Structure formats: structure tokens, C-alpha cells
Amino acid sequence: MNAGLELLDVSKTYGSGAGEVHALAKVSLTVAPGELVAVMGASGSGKSTLLTIAGTLEEPTSGTVVIAGRDAATLSRNERARLRRQSIGYVFQDFNLLPGLTALENVSLPLELDGVSARTAQRRAAEALERVGLVEFGRRFPDELSGGERQRVAVARAVVGDRQILLADEPTGALDSVNGEAVMRLLRNACQGDVSGIVVTHDAQLASWAHRVVFLRDGRVVDQTLPVAGPEALLADDASA
Amino acid sequence: MTVRHALLALLTEGPKYGLRLREEFEERTGEVWPLNVGQVYTTLQRLERDGLVESDSSETETTQQRGFRITAEGRKEVSTWLRTPPSVVPPRDELVIKVLVALDVPGVDVATVVQSHRRRLVELMQTYTRLKEDALDDVRVALVVDAELFRLDALIRWLDSADARVRALATVTAAARERGSLVTRRTIKETV
Numbered sequence: 001m002n003a004g005l006e007l008l009d010v011s012k013t014y015g016s017g018a019g020e021v022h023a024l025a026k027v028s029l030t031v032a033p034g035e036l037v038a039v040m041g042a043s044g045s046g047k048s049t050l051l052t053i054a055g056t057l058e059e060p061t062s063g064t065v066v067i068a069g070r071d072a073a074t075l076s077r078n079e080r081a082r083l084r085r086q087s088i089g090y091v092f093q094d095f096n097l098l099p100g101l102t103a104l105e106n107v108s109l110p111l112e113l114d115g116v117s118a119r120t121a122q123r124r125a126a127e128a129l130e131r132v133g134l135v136e137f138g139r140r141f142p143d144e145l146s147g148g149e150r151q152r153v154a155v156a157r158a159v160v161g162d163r164q165i166l167l168a169d170e171p172t173g174a175l176d177s178v179n180g181e182a183v184m185r186l187l188r189n190a191c192q193g194d195v196s197g198i199v200v201t202h203d204a205q206l207a208s209w210a211h212r213v214v215f216l217r218d219g220r221v222v223d224q225t226l227p228v229a230g231p232e233a234l235l236a237d238d239a240s241a
Numbered sequence: 242m243t244v245r246h247a248l249l250a251l252l253t254e255g256p257k258y259g260l261r262l263r264e265e266f267e268e269r270t271g272e273v274w275p276l277n278v279g280q281v282y283t284t285l286q287r288l289e290r291d292g293l294v295e296s297d298s299s300e301t302e303t304t305q306q307r308g309f310r311i312t313a314e315g316r317k318e319v320s321t322w323l324r325t326p327p328s329v330v331p332p333r334d335e336l337v338i339k340v341l342v343a344l345d346v347p348g349v350d351v352a353t354v355v356q357s358h359r360r361r362l363v364e365l366m367q368t369y370t371r372l373k374e375d376a377l378d379d380v381r382v383a384l385v386v387d388a389e390l391f392r393l394d395a396l397i398r399w400l401d402s403a404d405a406r407v408r409a410l411a412t413v414t415a416a417a418r419e420r421g422s423l424v425t426r427r428t429i430k431e432t433v
Contacts, residue, residue, distance in 0.1 A: 040363070042401065177387075185374070204397040205390055208366035209374075215356060223360050228367045 003033040003068055003164050003194040005054060010063030012049050012219075023049040025219045026063070031198060033164070036191040038210035039200045046219040047200040048169055054198055055088050055167045056080050068164045085114045088165045089158025091187070093173035097142040097150060097157075104129065104138035107157045116161075128156040132186055148179030155183060159190045166190055166197035172206055184209040244276065244284050246322045249293060249315050256310035259285055259303075269381055278305075285309060293318055336396060340403050351407045359400050366393050 012024040024046045031037045041047045052058040053065060056072050065072040068087050072080060090096075097106045108125035112118055129135045132152040142150055151171065158166055168187060172180030184199075188209050191197040199210060207213045215223040244266075251257065251265050263281040282304040288294040293315035296307045311319075336358060343354040369386045376382040 042405065188374070202401075204363055204366055204394050205370075207363060208370040208390070210367075213360075213363050213367070215360065217352075217356075223356050225360055225364045225367065228371060229364065231368060231372055233368055234365075234372075 003196065004066075005029075005031040005068075005165050005196050005198070006064075006066040007050070007054060008064040008066070010050075010053060010060045010065065012046075012053060012058070013061045022219050024053070024060070027216075027219070027221055029198075029214060029221065031196040033194050033196055034192050035212065036166075036188050036197040036199065036210045038207035038213045039198060039216055040202060040204070040207050040213055041200075041216035042202065045216040047216050049219075050216065051167050051169050051198060051200050054165075055090060056084055082114075085110055086161065087163055088167060089160075089163040091151070091154050091158045091166070091168040091171040091183075093170040097153060099142055102139050102141055103134065103145065103153045103156075106142070106153060107160050110157065111161050114161075124160055125156070128160040129153070131159065131190075132156045146179075148175055148182060151175060151179070151183050152186065155186045155190070159195075164194050164196065166195060168197070168199040170201050170203075171199060172201075172203070177205070180206060181209075243322070244280060245288065246319065248281070248284055249288065249311060249319050249322075252294060252309060252311040253316060253319055256308050258308050259305040262309065288315070337399075340400075344407070352404060355400050355404045355407075359397055362393050362397050362400075366390055366397075369393075 007027055007029045010024055010027045011022065014021045014023055027046075027050060029037070029039075029050075039047045039050060049058070053060050054067075056065065056067065056075075059073075067083060070083065072083075075083060097103075098109070101109065104122060104125050107128050108118070108121040111121035111124060116124075126135060126138060129138055132155050134149060134152055134156065137145060137149060137153075142153070145153065151173075155171075158168075166187065171187065172183050175183065184206050187197060187199060191211075199206065201207055211228070213225040214221055247266055248262055251262055251269075257265070259282060262285070263276060263278065266276060266281070285294065285296075285304055289296055289309075292312060294309045294311055296309045339358070340351065340355060343349050343351045369389050373383055373386045373390075
């Protein structure tokens with residue numbers, strides 16, 4: 001099974017007739033295994049639509065979405081739901097943790113929903129919490145955690161199990177820059193091996209953690225960054241300044 | 242960058258040789274700002290002339306080999322400098338000028354000009370972020386890199402707002418054209 005994520009000529013239109021809105025117009029984007037891509041654009045550029053379509057939460061009006069080697073359009077509703085539970089991790093701006101569950105339970109929930117035994121799920125959840133540096137916070141409830149800690153729990157939940165696709169929508173939301181950076185470091189580190197990630201943001205500092213930045217405008221990909229230059233590029237730049 | 246004050250500050254820790262001062266300056270700024278040798282030694286000579294540092298007065302030794310120590314006057318200077326607000330005179334920003342000029346050049350799409358600068362700035366930020374990523378425990382590198390990142394980020398925000406303003410202007414102008422009426426400069430200005 002191929003890892004990675006591929007959008008091919010994806011368009012999304014809402015409404016019809018005079019009220020028709022083209023949220024995405026023939027967007028093609030391939031994210032390789034081990035790659036984190038940031039999608040930057042102003043409000044209304046289509047970046048959140050791109051993310052919900054990549055996560056199979058919405059269907060495109062036309063075009064193809066291939067996730068971990070499978071064409072999403074060929075899957076039944078149940079198969080898509082299973083794909084979402086097993087292969088895709090989401091991180092949202094507002095954390096979306098369940099308030100009545102501890103940090104550990106929040107992280108183990110997607111595994112348990114997928115039929116993994118509670119014991120195994122909790123063990124893997126503890127491992128995921130350890131990866132985000134919060135193993136000792138497992139018994140705390142979301143309201144006993146700071147904003148930065150809550151978002152790290154959300155990252156742990158997104159990477160628990162064998163997920164291959166990480167999708168994040170303004171994941172550092174209202175966090176201060178140091179906590180925001182910690183979250184971006186985790187997302188970047190998570191995108192290794194088979195794991196591919198997309199983060200959508202309007203914040204250039206966050207986007208600069210990605211391997212590649214793609215620019216969206218009016219539902220179209222208009223530009224993308226070149227491969228990241230080494231630090232020697234900075235010296236050359238200083239000399240000319 | 243005030244090399245003069247940075248070198249003085251290094252001497253507050255104790256006497257140092259010229260060569261050592263240069264090495265420490267580069268280390269402490271995460272090697273983001275490499276100095277040329279001449280710059281360090283000329284600065285040291287000026288500091289000595291101004292009575293802010295003293296050196297071993299051996300005539301045979303080069304500036305590089307001489308030991309330097311800070312004077313009481315020098316310590317006072319460092320203390321004042323640390324508390325003095327940095328210059329707030331706005332620089333004549335080349336980026337601003339380019340976008341302003343683009344507005345008036347026929348056949349140039351301002352959004353495309355803005356995007357090419359935006360991409361270049363984001364690429365620079367990626368390179369700086371890589372430096373920070375590789376030096377997780379080095380607070381000095383993080384501080385220097387953050388300063389550059391915030392500066393570049395501010396430029397990108399300005400580009401974003403320029404983009405939005407130019408787009409709003411185009412919408413107003415197009416709507417007016419459709420209505421067949423003339424839009425006064427004032428209407429446009431108020432909208433933008």
C-alpha cells in the first residue's frame with residue numbers, strides 16, 4: 001500500500017446559479033511520506049475546504065483524492081469512516097478534546113472506537129503522550145491543562161496508532177509563540193517515515209516549520225516554495241543587504 | 242548591529258585577547274552574523290582611543306594578540322546602551338517602494354509581485370526555522386533567529402494587507418465601471 005496523500009484536479013463548488021461559490025478550483029497537491037506541507041492563504045482562500053476534503057470529511061465536486069494508496073471515491077461510507085479512524089489524525093484550532101475524559105482516555109478513544117482492546121489502547125495512548133512530553137499528565141482532565149498542554153494532547157491523539165496522514169487546521173490557534181512553536185515541532189517530528197502531514201495556516205512563522213509551503217488564492221494553488229536552502233544562504237543574503 | 246557595544250559587553254566578563262573577542266562574538270550570536278577581522282580590530286582601536294577599554298601597551302603585538310580590559314567609563318557605556326531604546330526611525334523599505342511602484346506600472350499585476358516577495362520571505366523564514374530546529378537547546382541561537390523571524394513575519398503581514406487593500410480597490414473600481422459612473426478618488430480612498 002502506497003503511503004502519502006494526493007489531490008488531483010480537486011474542485012469544490014457550494015450553492016448553484018448566481019450564488020455559486022467555487023471554494024476550490026482544480027487543486028492538485030501531492031504530499032509525500034515523511035513530508036509536512038503548509039498551505040497558506042487568506043481567509044476565504046479555500047484552505048479549510050482543502051483540509052476537510054483531504055480528510056474525507058467532505059467530498060469534492062470533481063477530482064480525485066487518494067489517501068494511503070486508496071481512491072476515496074471508491075470507498076463506501078463505512079470504509080471511509082474506518083479510513084478516517086485508522087489512517088487520519090486531525091488537530092483543530094480549538095483542541096476538540098472531550099471534557100469528561102482524562103488526557104489518556106482522550107488519546108486512547110480513537111483506538112477503542114476502532115475495536116482495539118482498552119488495555120492495548122491505553123498503553124499506546126501512554127506512548128503517544130510520552131512523545132509529546134506529557135506522560136505524567138495522563139490522568140488530568142482537559143480543564144486541568146493549559147492551552148499548550150491541551151493542544152499537545154490533541155497532537156498525541158492525532159498520532160496515536162499507525163496513522164499515516166496528519167491534518168491540522170490553525171493548530172496553534174490562540175497559543176503564545178513559544179507554545180505554538182512546541183506544537184509545530186511535534187507536528188514536524190511526527191511527519192517521518194510513512195506519515196504525511198498538511199497544516200493550514202495564515203501564519204508565516206508556523207508555516208516555516210513545514211518542508212514545503214503551498215500558497216492558495218481564490219481556491220487555486222498559485223505558488224509554492226522551493227526546497228529549503230541551508231544556512232549558508234543567509235550569509236550570502238547578508239552580504240548583499 | 243552595534244559591534245562596538247557587543248564587544249564592550251563581552252569585556253565586562255573580564256579581560257580578553259582580540260582574537261578571543263572575535264570568536265566569542267560569533268559564538269554568542271549563533272554565527273548568524275559573521276564579522277570580518279578588520280571590523281573587530283578597528284572597533285577595538287576606536288574603543289581604546291575613546292577610553293572605554295585599555296590594552297597591554299606592548300608595541301610589538303598586533304591587536305589580535307593584545308589583551309583588552311574594560312574601563313569604568315566603558316562599564317558605564319554598556320549599562321547606558323542596554324537601556325537605550327533602539328532607533329525607531331523607519332527605514333526606507335525597498336519592499337514598500339517596489340509594491341508602490343508596481344501600482345503605477347502598466348501591465349503589472351500587483352498580486353503577482355506581492356506573491357513573489359511573499360514566497361521569497363517565507364523561504365528565508367524556513368531557512369531560519371531550520372537553524373532553530375537544529376539548535377534545540379541553544380537559547381542564543383533561538384533569540385537571534387526569533388528576531389529575524391519576527392522581522393520577516395512583519396513584512397509578510399504587510400504584504401498580506403497590501404494584497405487585501407489592492408484587491409478591495411480593484412473591486413470598487415470594477416463595480417463603478419459596471420454602474421457606468423465615475424468614482425471619485427475620495428470614494429476609493431474611503432473604501433480602501
